[in-house]
Amino acid sequence: MLLEVSRLEAFYGALQALFGVDLAVDDGEVVALLGRNGMGKTTTICSILGLLRSRSGSVRFDGTETSRLPAHRIARLGMGLAPEGRRCFPNLTVRENLVAAARPGTWTPARVAALFPQLEERRDQYANTLSGGEQQMLAIGRALMTNPKLLILDEATEGLAPLIRQDIWAAIRRLKAGGQSILVVDKALAELLPIADRAFVLEKGVTVWRGRPDELTAQLQDRYLGV
Numbered sequence: 650m651l652l653e654v655s656r657l658e659a660f661y662g663a664l665q666a667l668f669g670v671d672l673a674v675d676d677g678e679v680v681a682l683l684g685r686n687g688m689g690k691t692t693t694i695c696s697i698l699g700l701l702r703s704r705s706g707s708v709r710f711d712g713t714e715t716s717r718l719p720a721h722r723i724a725r726l727g728m729g730l731a732p733e734g735r736r737c738f739p740n741l742t743v744r745e746n747l748v749a750a751a752r753p754g755t756w757t758p759a760r761v762a763a764l765f766p767q768l769e770e771r772r773d774q775y776a777n778t779l780s781g782g783e784q785q786m787l788a789i790g791r792a793l794m795t796n797p798k799l800l801i802l803d804e805a806t807e808g809l810a811p812l813i814r815q816d817i818w819a820a821i822r823r824l825k826a827g828g829q830s831i832l833v834v835d836k837a838l839a840e841l842l843p844i845a846d847r848a849f850v851l852e853k854g855v856t857v858w859r860g861r862p863d864e865l866t867a868q869l870q871d872r873y874l875g876v
């Protein structure tokens with residue numbers, strides 16, 4: 650396993666948000682992390698990355714127990730996050746954002762441009778002048794520039810226009826075809842489930858279901874993910 654999370658608990662001050670999250674991603678897999686709003690998906694990602702320090706349980710990444718390591722050490726082991734809200738440096742250009750994120754490896758601005766041609770047209774624009782969809786492409790591009798063993802996408806297409814969403818999903822499919830391991834949080838089950846190798850469902854900070862996406866029946870979707 651590339652990533653193996655077991656019995657993860659996490660706290661915001663005195664408030665416990667995760668009570669036992671299990672999650673696993675194998676090399677080359679796309680894994681869907683699902684759950685209604687507020688069930689703990691972002692908290693799980695922040696805990697895995699060490700961004701939330703008050704945590705316990707086990708996180709093994711690429712053979713290393715990371716649950717007690719600080720965030721910068723964990724990132725260096727090879728996790729790249731495109732965060733919810735797609736934060737980029739607003740006063741840097743597209744190109745500068747990509748270069749600023751670079752770590753040694755095969756990803757270059759040219760390779761990001763091949764994945765997201767729209768971004769190439771905007772290469773000299775400041776990030777704060779991009780559309781939401783372009784900012785998300787840039788956020789994914791920045792994460793890729795770190796040459797991550799595991800790419801983590803939190804709310805990959807949330808709030809984006811339908812056409813741009815399709816571009817993002819197409820890019821994710823291409824990354825998967827290239828062997829990239831990806832952990833994805835998104836509510837667009839129709840797009841996410843067909844490309845996912847496995848899925849995990851959170852409810853109130855606990856993994857309540859895990860399995861193959863085709864086993865997540867309409868009834869289960871309604872029970873765990875319905876509004």
Ligand code: ATP
Nearest residue numbers: 661664666684685686687688689690691692693733
């Ligand atoms: P969403 O899809 O809405 O982002 P989520 O599944 O990612 O939901 P989290 O954001 O991880 O859920 O939230 C899990 C729980 O932790 C919620 O009860 C939320 O209110 C709480 N929480 C999240 N961030 C904080 C914070 N900074 N301080 C205190 N509580 C928080």
